[in-house]
Amino acid sequence: MQTEKVVDHIVSWLKDYATKANMNGFVIGISGGIDSAVTSTLCAKTGLRTLCLSMPIHQERGQVTRGEKHIEALKHNFANVSDLEVDLTPVFENFKSSMPVTQASDSLDLTLANSRARLRMTTLYYFAGLHKYLVAGTGNKVEDFGVGFYTKYGDGGVDLSPIADLMKSEVYEIGKYLNISEDIQSAPPTDGLFGDSRSDEDQLGASYDELEWAMHMDESGKTLANFSGREAEVFGIYKRLNTANQHKMHPIPVCDIPFHLKK
Known part of the structure; x- marks a missing residue:
């Protein structure tokens, strides 16, 4: 960089x-x-x-x-x-x-x-x-x-x-x-x-270096089947959190009303 x-x-x-x-x-x-x-x-x-x-x-x-x-x-x-x-x-x-x-x-x-x-x-x-x-x-x-x-x-x-x-x-x-x-x-x-000293890693179950690696792997199209051991564990953590928190990463969903219902 x-x-x-x-x-x-x-x-x-x-x-x-x-x-x-x-x-x-x-x-x-x-x-x-x-x-x-x-x-x-x-x-x-x-x-x-x-x-x-x-x-x-x-x-x-x-x-x-x-x-x-x-x-x-x-x-x-x-x-x-x-x-x-x-x-x-x-x-x-x-x-x-x-x-x-x-x-x-x-x-x-x-x-x-x-x-x-x-x-x-x-x-x-x-x-x-x-x-x-x-x-x-x-x-x-x-x-x-x-x-x-x-x-x-x-x-x-x-x-x-x-x-x-x-x-x-x-x-x-x-x-x-x-x-x-x-x-x-x-x-x-x-x-x-x-209100205590718990770290992000304590909460996430992985370090930021590990999560960055997982993010790069995910963006390159890799899946859980490509990994084993700690790599598989970290990739699984990343995918679970990424999926669960998609609602934070997208705009607020708007219910579009069909035009014919507004007539």
Whole structure:
């Protein structure tokens, strides 16, 4: 990958899109992970106003600290960067207490995790509306179009996606070029939606390198019959998630009413 040229291309694309849309800048949720670190840096490099939001909800402290350090470094390097912390923990707890009492289960845990992501999306759009900013998405290609590892109308609810055509490994390559801090580059990827330190790999059952391989194999027309052992296991994980999450990757289905019924 021609990293410098890719960075210049994304920065130019971001600035051109915002200018044509008559918007003042960008707002990004900062998680302490590589995707939000790279995305916020690319937005900052446009020279347009860039608001970095920290939105902890019972967050594991290490994630918050990495995000805070990244924001401070951005503010030091770019005069157009500002930040805010919005502690959504009380909002989340109030939301939970307002819901009917439900017995704990895996589905409840996942539903609440997705609710956290949707509270953050709402917060991002609150500030976007106040300042005429665009909400910049932080999803990469394997998450957004491979396994669908994001929350519909949560972290998937954005105005534009600057790194969604980049594999996770390519995001890391850009992060290294942009001098993203080593503690972020070396941290195990996590969505931070469960209030603990579980990683993305813990949830997915495969690493991003493995899922990228599976995505390439799938795109080249390979099937499960082509693999054995760990490769077969990873390919099976990829296909299962890709199939189950197709509803996230396509536009909202519209029920077309036959013309003769509208007469």
